[in-house]
Amino acid sequence: MASVTPRYAHPFLPVTRADLQARGWEQCDIIIVSGDAYVDHPAFGPVLIARFLEGRGFKVGIIPQPDWHSAEPFKALGKPRLFFGVAAGNLDSMLNRLTAQKKNRSEDQYSPGGRTNCRPDRASIVYAQRCREAFPDVPVVLGGIEASLRRIAHFDYWSEKVRRSILFDAKADLLVFGMGERPIWEIADRLHRGERIEDLKDIRGTAHLINDAAMKVIEADPAKRAADREKVVVLPSYEEVVADTRAFAVMSRDFQMETNPGNARPIVQRHGNRAIYMNPPARPLEDGAGLRPGETTTVAMDELYDLKLNRVPHPMYTERIPAYETVKHSVVLMRGCFGGCTFCSITEHEGRVIQSRSAQSVLREVREVRRMGDFRGTITDLGGPTANMYKLKCKSEDIESKCRKLSCVHPGVCENLQTDHGPLIDLMRQVRKEEGIKHVFIASGVRYDLAERSPEYVKELAAHHVGGQLSVAPEHVSPRVLEKMKKPGIESFERFQHMFACASEDAGKEQYDIAYFISGHPGSTLEDMVMLAQWLKEKGKRPRQVQDFIPTPMSVATAMYHTGLDPLKMEPVYTAKGLREKRLQKALLLYWNPEHWPLAREALRLAGREDLIGRGPNALVPPESAAEAARLRRTGDNAEADTGLSTNAWPRPVQPRPSGRSPGRTPRPGPRGRQ
Template sequence: MRPASSDSKPCSAGRLDPNTAATQLPVLPVVPLALPLLPATPEEVAARGWDAVDVVFVTGDAYVDHPAFAMGILGRVLEAAGFRVAILSQPDWRSVQAWRQFGRPRLFFGISAGNMDSMINHYTANKKVRNDDAYSPGGRIGLRPDRATIPYCQRAREAFPGVPVIAGGVEASLRRLAHYDYWSDTVRRSILLDSKADLVVFGMGEHQIVEIARRLQAGETVKDLRDMRGVAFAMGASETPPTEALVLPSFEDVKADKLKFAKATKHIHQETNPLNAKTLVQYHDRQAVVCRPPALPISQEDMDRVYGLPYTRRPHPMYGGQRIPAHEVVKDSVTIMRGCFGGCTFCSITAHQGRIIQSRSQESVLAELRQMGKDPKFSGVVSDIGGPTANMYQMRCTRPEVEAKCKRLSCVHPSVCKLLGTDHGPLVELMKESREVPGVNKVFVASGIRMDLAQQSPEYLEELARHHVGGTLKVAPEHTDRNVLNLMKKPDANDFAGFAEAFGRASRKAGKTQFLVPYYIASHPGSDLAAMIDLALFLKRNGHRPDQVQDFIPAPFDIATCMYYTGLDPFTGEEVHVARGLRDRKMQRALMQFFKPENYFMVREALLKAGRRDLIGSGCDCLIPSNPPKVAIEARRSRANEVAEGDHYHAVANPARGEPAGERGAAPASPAGYRPGRKTRIRRKK
């Protein structure tokens, strides 16, 4: 399909109907011809003979032309719709020059911090700077700023005043309204106001980004786009917000009153079903931030078109063959669905992708596998066939008229809804067919298994154990304490025990010895030392020694984050225990790995604090011995030396080493702000 030229006539597609889920994406051939990667340098733009680009897509990730990466999938969708797209990957935000290298975009700048919130990408749960960045070449850190959406949008505005700036991606989606920011320990206002973006597109964005491009090309203004689904925008102080909207507690209210923060969180999450959600309004002083209802679920036909685009599935060659760690994990995986109706309170997938499952057709998945099988560089091993979960493929509510009214946040908690279609038959058939594709030798399932659903299908478990597990299967029971699991919206601990027994039977029937690798979370709201000690005892009694454990990170927008900040369950109003101190969080993490000698002293401190001296010694249930091993003493001495050297938790420069004062990597002070033509960052008094 020929991209639109700079002097082409306005697109005749015009305005899309926001109230229909009908196919809107461009019609593509069943087997598209291979196309080169989208241009990522001015030289590549010139090589295509373009005199201008329509859209500059700015991303905080390395450019990987793979459907697991946002810039890959959205860039290809725009290209297929006939637009000229350039990728500006990981630009130097300290200067505006990078934003000007492709010239003035005809339509808009598309801004994304990347596949992750930049703060989670940069910092651990203990606010320590991470040692690597999985989405950067060679895993290097420092190639994107903190809260990347904000400076990226500001630079775009500075580079070409008047060009619409459209923000999207996980970071912008989860920060579109007033939100708690863990790293500054404060409630921050909508990212729209700090970034000065014209619109925030929340959710996956394929429909919205094409509609935005078509309508701007047709001559509409960015303000005309405010009627779209799946967008949020800030109104001027003199503008009147929609009268039919639900008004949330204001930014000033939620910042000053935790009860009102909890109330706002409850209303926001009750309005996430796109089939019945209301428009939301939240005032920030005199300015209203408006959040339209989420975009409707993408149809199966559109899913097939999106994932059938001509991806090379490789990083851009400008990286000189450097490995992109995140790409290495997913390069041989196949996405078969998106969305999750689990509604786990600590997870952002439901908030971003929606709780209505959207699945590809079997033929679409098999076509992708056939293309992979023809690639001479393909190993023959599919690393994963799944999505946010491995076994929700083709599952939907069996009563559409009920689904259209439902406000339930989880279809499987506190029990599996009787109206939920849980048939694993289509998935089992797809798994069988995937193994028969020429060039494919093995198909693994690495996505998380929803254990309560899997136990309803012995056929699925047998198929999984016999053909799609390579000795170990990762599962996520998350905790053992009933109260914590309830706050997480996860099944009771007995569910894991039942699944373990069923998976063991299926593995033995297949003549295999296979094991489960359970994942757990420390410091989740509701979890105290007593709950973590019970979890540690469970791990010991069942012979589990988790090598990788998770610390709860309060991501913006999540319900569990509201619990962490307010100490309240926003839906019941009940108080929730929160481990806020760094020492408490370290003790909870150490208890999950009580068997590691380097954790000895932290585990001992936790046991003594909880009054569980009985678990120190040589008894059957004892977690640690009475005397510390030599390795534990050496580890404590080593950690003390590291702390004495400084810079242990924050990327702050050390003047004693001759480093300039301030944060490492911060932009140099400049008298000019981001407002073009202004001499200062300070707003002039009217």
């Protein structure tokens, strides 16, 4: 491995003993082990945490993508004084490797050369165990999105099993969930002050294991109502949720109700004769420079983005790292999302409260990007989890801290939500005016239900920030599916589309919206997909970005997928389960592509919509050729034989229910922890 080189503005975090010597260190205080390559850029979560701890005065080293087949590579930096911090990387390792069809992905976005063999499956567990083997007396702290979203019993799509909390398998001392800056700082600070890891049981945003006796005390007097503020919420046990899908749905619902840091209570879940105990979530970071700059008991957004990072991969890499290429010239404005889309984990992981940087901090970063050798004047994205939530929040901190709603925009935008896009528009203008900046694009998903409330924002967006195509994610058109997704009705998207088209015309620009859709989402039947295909045909849209629903750990939609129940209403919900069913739904989204015609025909026949197979103006796909039809008659290779389902097995459409408004983006694997 290469050592520190002088041509970079800041020394890289040590990755070898030579780097430690170069810094004059005998040992690290903390060593971060990550499943991603070491890219010294704020979009890489484990690196941001490492640099944050370094910024607070700790000696931090990093072991990126170690060979996990023995404990030796985990000794590369010697024994850390305080703890190992372990993360699978920016994505869950299973999601990183496998597609919705459970096939290997062709590329790992977070590895050099996009290579796919650089991390193990369930990396958090493997790494934690190897750290333990390397130095049995050193505390191990799990963090990152994989640990966070597997902290209670969860459905694992890739093994089709309900797995226990990851903390039991990893055998780590603590698990940090959600965004980790506040808890990891407190852990480091208290260990440094001489407390033992066993004593750190009260840190917000962390979970630990408790024994049978402690669990029995909690079980004797658990929280039963929302008013039981001082008690602990007891989830159905691991054994119960394995045996009973209804118990699983109850677990999912009860867990979701304790996600607002303003009113969440501790949660426990029994696993055999032990249990996992979760403290309430960490408080959001403070906006901008914070209320008390320099005060170490709090963390503010600007502190993170003022950290000293080189914004490039470590020089030991000679191959390109795909995720880095996507984000290297982009700038994040905020974190968090109050959309609460059921298929997305951003609200669960980053929180519902929007935490925004100051304009000055954003401009400082823009100037840093401008100084990069390969920058040619284009900021590729000025955004975050969503493009247009910058500085949006509940009108009152008091109301917000008491609120137990899971979304501020579904059903319908909450009357308490302040949706003023003014600060965002000002910031977009300021960034455009910076010297050396030729283009500033918005590539993050635009929340059209919010954007349509601000014609000025849409105008600004269309006139200056779209490189020909704008990404938006209506996800579906069927009201009953959108209701299960907690997304706005399609009419909101259509209004936004119209506004955007008019604003583009006014600006003299020929540009289009690129809509994203999900097939196979809980609630979506073949009939719903036919409705979507017909809408696409009517609008002349041919989506190339199609996402087959992936049940990622712990989302509400995953609970629907596994249990067949909507946990928020405890009512049945239809779910396309087999891979074949999922392919049929996806084929309807791609009905315009001849490659998908055979499956699309099969789906239409199963849905009882043979009328849409033909050559008329309303048909979605043409009929089979004579030779193909003869082959089908000969082999009997028809839809029912393939799926094992009769047409009656598909639920009939129900009357559409009114749908409110909700968010506009989809959980694609991406560099900001999107899942």
